[in-house]
Amino acid sequence: xxxxxxxxxxxxxxxxxxxxxxxxxxxxxxxxxxxxxxxxxxxxxxxxxxxxxxxxxxxxxxxxxxxxxxxxxxxxxxxxxxxxxxxxxxxxxxxxxxxxxxxxxxxxxxxxxxxxxxxxxxxxxxxxxxxxxxxxxxxxxxxxxxxxxxxxxxxxxxxxxxxxxxxxxxxxxxxxxxxxxxxxxxxxxxxxxxxxxxxxxxxxxxxxxxxxxxxxxxxxxxxxxxxxxxxxxxxxxxxxxxxxxxxxxxxxxxxxxxxxxxxxxxxxxxxxxxx
Amino acid sequence: xxxxxxxxxxxxxxxxxxxxxxxxxxxxxxxxxxxxxxxxxxxxxxxxxxxxxxxxxxxxxxxxxxxxxxxxxxxxxxxxxxxxxxxxxxxxxxxxxxxxxxxxxxxxxxxxxxxxxxxxxxxxxxxxxxxxxxxxxxxxxxxxxxxxxxxxxxxxxxxxxxxxxxxxxxxxxxxxxxxxxxxxxxxxxxxxxxxxxxxxxxxxxxxxxxxxxxxxxxxxxxxxxxxxxxxxxxxxxxxxxxxxxxxxxxxxxxxxxxxxxxxxxx
Numbered sequence: 001x002x003x004x005x006x007x008x009x010x011x012x013x014x015x016x017x018x019x020x021x022x023x024x025x026x027x028x029x030x031x032x033x034x035x036x037x038x039x040x041x042x043x044x045x046x047x048x049x050x051x052x053x054x055x056x057x058x059x060x061x062x063x064x065x066x067x068x069x070x071x072x073x074x075x076x077x078x079x080x081x082x083x084x085x086x087x088x089x090x091x092x093x094x095x096x097x098x099x100x101x102x103x104x105x106x107x108x109x110x111x112x113x114x115x116x117x118x119x120x121x122x123x124x125x126x127x128x129x130x131x132x133x134x135x136x137x138x139x140x141x142x143x144x145x146x147x148x149x150x151x152x153x154x155x156x157x158x159x160x161x162x163x164x165x166x167x168x169x170x171x172x173x174x175x176x177x178x179x180x181x182x183x184x185x186x187x188x189x190x191x192x193x194x195x196x197x198x199x200x201x202x203x204x205x206x207x208x209x210x211x212x213x214x215x216x217x218x219x220x221x222x223x224x225x226x227x228x229x230x231x232x233x234x235x236x237x238x239x240x241x242x243x244x245x246x247x248x249x250x251x252x253x254x255x256x257x258x259x260x261x262x263x264x265x266x267x268x269x270x271x272x273x274x275x
Numbered sequence: 276x277x278x279x280x281x282x283x284x285x286x287x288x289x290x291x292x293x294x295x296x297x298x299x300x301x302x303x304x305x306x307x308x309x310x311x312x313x314x315x316x317x318x319x320x321x322x323x324x325x326x327x328x329x330x331x332x333x334x335x336x337x338x339x340x341x342x343x344x345x346x347x348x349x350x351x352x353x354x355x356x357x358x359x360x361x362x363x364x365x366x367x368x369x370x371x372x373x374x375x376x377x378x379x380x381x382x383x384x385x386x387x388x389x390x391x392x393x394x395x396x397x398x399x400x401x402x403x404x405x406x407x408x409x410x411x412x413x414x415x416x417x418x419x420x421x422x423x424x425x426x427x428x429x430x431x432x433x434x435x436x437x438x439x440x441x442x443x444x445x446x447x448x449x450x451x452x453x454x455x456x457x458x459x460x461x462x463x464x465x466x467x468x469x470x471x472x473x474x475x476x477x478x479x480x481x482x483x484x485x486x487x488x489x490x491x492x493x494x495x496x497x498x499x500x501x502x503x504x505x506x507x508x509x510x511x512x513x514x515x516x517x518x519x520x521x522x523x524x525x526x527x528x529x530x531x532x533x534x535x536x537x538x539x540x541x
Binding site for chain 2: 029031064066070073100102104105107114116119152154159209211213214216258260262263264265
């Protein structure tokens with residue numbers, strides 16, 4: 001993966017303008033932002049197709065409504081990015097579109113949702129539920145909405161969260177004109193799956209979390225399609241070299257610890273992945 | 276359980292002082308200070324839970340002001356410090372931020388922060404209790420629930436404050452990470468409500484003065500100050516914490532004060 005190095009060597013210059021907006025109408029709470037982005041790359045690209053200057057604009061709106069005294073809520077969060085040059089970067093997503101019911105000792109969420117697992121700041125090993133929105137940036141912090149049914153049981157012995165993830169979402173990558181990409185480029189048209197069910201493989205996950213005094217602990221297990229593809233160098237139908245993503249079946253067990261000791265916060269994330 | 280022990284101790288001390296006052300052998304100033312504060316605490320037992328809307332008005336030495344809007348939920352915990360959930364509504368850049376804290380008597384508070392932009396709950400260290408709460412003149416430790424055993428006490432004198440007969444009691448924080456060497460508090464003799472606190476910094480210089488105004492009686496038993504004015508005597512800044520729409524026993528339980536509820540606090 002020679003090209004990946006370029007991700008981090010390339011000097012990028014960006015200007016970002018954020019406009020927060022908030023409205024309250026008819027019990028729907030509406031908030032969001034509009035941004036204007038300019039990215040400039042000082043280094044010349046390896047692939048002459050790639051551009052140096054990119055203008056883009058994006059918007060995210062969150063619509064939120066409570067029913068039944070706040071025991072039921074609906075959250076809908078559409079997101080749109082429109083970018084110059086690279087057509088792949090122009091994309092639309094529902095970060096969230098779900099219904100949540102809260103009851104005594106349990107809650108259930110159904111729809112597209114965003115779930116974060118983990119305690120560390122920059123590297124998220126344990127976090128496995130949502131697919132990364134790799135078009136937004138290379139840091140992996142932006143996520144696509146994941147279809148799920150999530151049941152949470154709150155008991156004296158902690159919170160137990162059960163997930164059924166009925167549909168898998170592929171990772172998107174910058175197109176041939178885009179910057180911060182590998183060379184040759186990753187072509188999602190050639191994405192392959194280990195499972196014959198492809199994106200309809202039924203994934204399951206479970207996570208237990210609890211607070212024991214100064215220690216916050218969570219143990220999780222995920223069974224299903226890896227969100228992180230293995231990159232396979234290959235040729236496309238016309239014989240051009242490309243990289244094809246391969247989505248494998250994995251079992252991943254994760255451990256998260258966060259311990260407060262005086263001014264110090266000690267954090268640990270560990271995973272065991274097989275498959 | 277600890278509550279019962281506290282009450283027993285209180286009863287023991289009172290009977291002891293009644294008994295021993297006969298041969299004119301006065302209790303020490305420390306005992307009298309503790310006795311006053313225990314009475315303050317006893318009168319505030321049993322409120323269970325409450326919710327309120329609040330504004331926090333910050334004023335600098337030039338008179339410029341900025342206002343924060345918050346909502347707070349509190350749960351009384353038997354034998355330990357209270358649980359609190361604070362949700363920030365305005366200004367918009369902090370909207371949706373929520374702060375969960377479990378106060379403790381003998382050990383540091385447990386605190387978590389929910390950051391809406393990241394949609395993540397983070398455990399935070401409570402060691403820096405002398406740090407400002409939301410940029411105000413209130414420190415985190417001023418916002419934490421009052422528990423008798425967090426301080427040791429000494430009765431100083433009787434004094435009139437705004438025409439009210441008051442006990443003046445000095446308190447010394449037990450926690451070595453407190454930002455104060457001592458607090459001087461005025462309690463009115465009629466209702467045992469705190470009326471004024473002078474805070475002395477680590478150099479034992481007067482740092483801040485807090486005045487409790489607009490006391491209202493709830494559930495025929497619990498007095499709450501609806502307007503608290505904190506003035507920093509060293510830099511001239513001040514903060515007014517005003518409470519609106521205070522409701523008691525709204526049905527909040529333990530379940531409303533955990534990391535999961537913090538995540539969906541709106």
